[in-house]
Amino acid sequence: MILRDFFDIEAVKLDLEGETKDEVLKELIGLLGLDDKSEGILFKMLKRRENLGSTGIGNGIAIPHCRSLVVNRLRLAFGRKPDGVDFKAIDDRPVRDFFLIVAPPLEVSNQYLPVLGKIAQFAKEPDVPEQLGQLETPEDFLALLEAKSI
Amino acid sequence: MDAQLEILLQIQDLKGQRRGLEEGRSERQVEEEAFNLRVDEALTGLDEKIDQVMEELDPGVRRRYDRLAGGIDRAVVPVINGVCYGCFVSVATSVASDPAERAKLRNCDHCGRFLYFLD
């Protein structure tokens, strides 16, 4: 299992426009191409997870995640907001890089937790924030995942 | 999508998250270690949220939901490729192929679970 295989190029956006936590969450959800109702349900669920504790894990990176019935397989998205937004992160710093992870509640392939764990591990590597900052195209993002062979 | 169905999906999502945190040892571990989540507090928070969202159900839907949820693990299930993922029996094509029918609140003719349609 390598992370690269879980990302569609359409679900990578390097110039997020949202200025608030909610706006960024909505924009990330929008990358998955779901219908409006499903987007609304997913937003509520992600917000509820954030209310339990921020998924901003420090170093300018957040990993909003949840299980939801509105997806039928594991879905991932990556977004970058160059100036960052306040995400109530653990280190109180603004968040610039966002990995969105959504999986159905009963997921036959059981990939959700390994993927969540891998991304969390990736995000904590010291050189990753700088490398994410240097990305110029969505293809660069996928290439970075490949280069890291995670 | 029917408004009551939307609420049912929210309830089921919350319960799914709760179940993952409570029963899934690795899920608890990832949430605690990678995200510093206080899982016991989170479970209490989820319980409160579930109760709150349940209040939004119409009494008739609530009764039906309670009856179902009391006897089976999942009271709301997807229909994928025309098949109910609660009992794996096909849903009538006239329903599965009609967007207006798919958006309604309905139960599986075979197992009684609430259905929502996924492509």
Ligand SMILES: [Zn+2]
């Ligand atoms: Zn059924």
